[in-house]
Amino acid sequence: MTTIDNGVNVQALLDAREVLKGAPEAAQFTWRASAKWENGVHSTTRIQNFFGLGQEHSHKSEAVFTADHPEVFAAEDNGITPIEYLLVGLASCLTAGVASVAQNRGIQLRSVESTVEGNHDIRGILGADSDVRNGFNDIKVTFTIDADASKEDIEALVAQSQKRSAVFDALTNPTNVSVEVA
Amino acid sequence: MLERGEVANSWRRERWDSLRLLTPNWQSRLPGHRYEGPDPDGYMTMGEVIEFIERFATVTRAPVRTSTNVTSVRRTDDGYRVTTSCGEIRCRAVVIASGACNRPAVPQFTAAVPASVVQLTPFDYRGPSWLPDGGVLVVGASATGVQLAAELKRSGRPVILSVGEHVRLPRLYRGRDVLWWMDASGVWDQRHDEVDDLTRARRLPSPQLVGTPERRTLDLNALATMGVELVGRWAAVRDGSALFSGGLRNVFSLADLKMRRLLDTFDEWARAHGRDAEVDPPERFAPTQVPESARWQLDLRSGEIRTIVWATGYRPDYGWLDVPVVDTKGQLRHEGGVVDSPGLYALGLPVLRRRKSTFIHGIEDDAREVIDHLTRYLALS
Ligand SMILES: Cc1cc2nc3c(=O)[nH]c(=O)nc-3n(C[C@H](O)[C@H](O)[C@H](O)COP(=O)(O)OP(=O)(O)OC[C@H]3O[C@@H](n4cnc5c(N)ncnc54)[C@H](O)[C@@H]3O)c2cc1C
Numbered sequence: 001m002t003t004i005d006n007g008v009n010v011q012a013l014l015d016a017r018e019v020l021k022g023a024p025e026a027a028q029f030t031w032r033a034s035a036k037w038e039n040g041v042h043s044t045t046r047i048q049n050f051f052g053l054g055q056e057h058s059h060k061s062e063a064v065f066t067a068d069h070p071e072v073f074a075a076e077d078n079g080i081t082p083i084e085y086l087l088v089g090l091a092s093c094l095t096a097g098v099a100s101v102a103q104n105r106g107i108q109l110r111s112v113e114s115t116v117e118g119n120h121d122i123r124g125i126l127g128a129d130s131d132v133r134n135g136f137n138d139i140k141v142t143f144t145i146d147a148d149a150s151k152e153d154i155e156a157l158v159a160q161s162q163k164r165s166a167v168f169d170a171l172t173n174p175t176n177v178s179v180e181v182a
Numbered sequence: 183m184l185e186r187g188e189v190a191n192s193w194r195r196e197r198w199d200s201l202r203l204l205t206p207n208w209q210s211r212l213p214g215h216r217y218e219g220p221d222p223d224g225y226m227t228m229g230e231v232i233e234f235i236e237r238f239a240t241v242t243r244a245p246v247r248t249s250t251n252v253t254s255v256r257r258t259d260d261g262y263r264v265t266t267s268c269g270e271i272r273c274r275a276v277v278i279a280s281g282a283c284n285r286p287a288v289p290q291f292t293a294a295v296p297a298s299v300v301q302l303t304p305f306d307y308r309g310p311s312w313l314p315d316g317g318v319l320v321v322g323a324s325a326t327g328v329q330l331a332a333e334l335k336r337s338g339r340p341v342i343l344s345v346g347e348h349v350r351l352p353r354l355y356r357g358r359d360v361l362w363w364m365d366a367s368g369v370w371d372q373r374h375d376e377v378d379d380l381t382r383a384r385r386l387p388s389p390q391l392v393g394t395p396e397r398r399t400l401d402l403n404a405l406a407t408m409g410v411e412l413v414g415r416w417a418a419v420r421d422g423s424a425l426f427s428g429g430l431r432n433v434f435s436l437a438d439l440k441m442r443r444l445l446d447t448f449d450e451w452a453r454a455h456g457r458d459a460e461v462d463p464p465e466r467f468a469p470t471q472v473p474e475s476a477r478w479q480l481d482l483r484s485g486e487i488r489t490i491v492w493a494t495g496y497r498p499d500y501g502w503l504d505v506p507v508v509d510t511k512g513q514l515r516h517e518g519g520v521v522d523s524p525g526l527y528a529l530g531l532p533v534l535r536r537r538k539s540t541f542i543h544g545i546e547d548d549a550r551e552v553i554d555h556l557t558r559y560l561a562l563s
Binding site for chain 1: 418425429442
């Protein structure tokens with residue numbers, strides 16, 4: 001049997017799981033982003049540092065994200081809308097999960113593609129109808145996966161990936177959010 | 183043997199009126215003692231379970247001291263000091279057989295539920311007539327939750343069932359009780375040291391099964407057909423509203439996939455052991471129907487729901503055990519019933535030594551092996 005390689009170091013993750021079982025303090029991470037208003041609804045958000053395993057860490061390089069609204073919202077469209085960033089988070093988190101679970105289950109992946117669609121009734125954010133919520137009404141993710149595995153095993157990969165996904169959880173379950181003025 | 187109540191106390195005091203075992207009669211076995219009635223494929227009522235266990239106690243002349251509550255167990259130099267409501271006992275070894283389900287486990291946010299809503303656990307619940315009229319929210323879709331949701335729906339109440347991860351099973355598979363398959367194929371004999379993730383196996387929720395004379399399946403499709411509304415796992419209370427997870431579809435997928443894999447295991451076993459002829463052909467069941475749009479929010483002050491039934495599992499109570507062998511989650515630390523303190527043993531816990539340890543009939547093999555260890559310990563110490 002050839003060893004499979006999806007490029008995920010599953011052993012390191014399994015080792016970390018064992019270590020953190022006995023050290024819950026080290027498992028506490030804080031992820032941070034800093035945003036700055038540019039003009040209109042255009043803003044720039046930068047991410048570089050985070051805290052975890054008891055200390056500060058820095059990404060190899062700073063990442064910069066531009067957000068704006070499209071021209072149909074009478075804006076300049078300097079970047080994607082904030083709610084689209086949620087789709088980026090969900091798609092990348094589920095994809096990472098599929099790769100990790102596949103590695104752990106000994107399934108060689110050849111390609112993993114997905115499309116994510118979030119249905120959004122914008123009457124909510126416009127205040128046009130108070131019965132309409134601001135956020136997505138629903139989100140649909142469709143995976144197309146080519147791998148050395150049965151259809152059933154692939155479905156199980158995708159299900160397990162959702163079960164362990166941070167962003168799937170953050171979107172499907174409520175989170176306390178406190179916004180303050182410094 | 184010290185018992186705070188009477189013989190078969192948990193079955194007398196901690197179960198609802200309509201409950202029957204979900205394990206078939208022929209499977210209710212205690213060492214040297216089995217069901218001998220006319221309906222081996224039926225399921226015992228609580229009265230029958232109590233009688234069955236009482237008869238076992240009488241026949242084996244079990245030295246039970248009833249109405250003897252153990253309030254403390256402490257280590258001494260040469261064993262244990264057991265304090266009870268009827269005095270103190272010193273002994274070299276103790277077997278903890280106090281059960282895995284002493285208390286209902288409920289989530290923390292019960293305190294945030296408006297006072298206008300009545301909250302019940304399975305320990306308070308006797309039957310539908312004890313509830314106020316009006317809607318009921320049943321939380322948890324394992325054996326207890328699906329059984330209570332069905333019974334409450336039949337009583338004419340609107341019922342919403344909040345569904346987290348669950349174990350789906352058909353009552354009958356290829357013409358046989360699904361638990362016959364668990365038994366015959368050896369799944370239930372899988373030992374604790376062969377199970378992939380033992381912590382997970384021990385925390386596995388009970389299967390969606392009910393024991394009825396009609397031997398019917400009580401999965402989520404059956405409940406939806408009855409008119410029970412399915413919502414996601416209850417995640418939080420905010421401003422008097424219950425918020426449910428939007429991940430319902432995935433808990434359905436996980437349960438459907440796991441059931442299919444288990445049925446594959448049964449089919450492979452039947453083929454490999456030449457048993458195909460004595461059972462019906464393999465069958466597959468429709469996936470769990472995903473509701474058109476499941477609600478993720480329910481206003482608890484609107485009066486739509488008058489009662490919440492927490493069917494969110496049970497936990498053991500070791501408040502009386504003054505030996506440091508309980509982990510941060512409240513579970514006993516043990517290796518196949520050998521507790522992490524010399525001369526201390528446990529029996530009757532989920533997947534103690536085998537998958538079947540969770541059930542009544544699992545005790546025979548477990549007790550033999552644990553008592554074997556105990557006698558060796560006494561001989562050597
Ligand atoms: C709702 C429900 C349904 C179930 N259905 C089935 C089923 O259909 N089939 C099946 O095989 N299994 C079923 N089980 C599991 C079954 O209950 C256990 O397998 C079995 O009861 C274990 O027996 P036990 O004697 O170890 O524990 P228990 O039956 O819990 O007995 C423990 C005893 O210890 C006593 N006790 C506890 N603490 C103290 C103390 N401090 N001092 C003195 N006495 C104490 C209690 O009063 C009790 O009598 C079910 C469990 C529940 C909760």
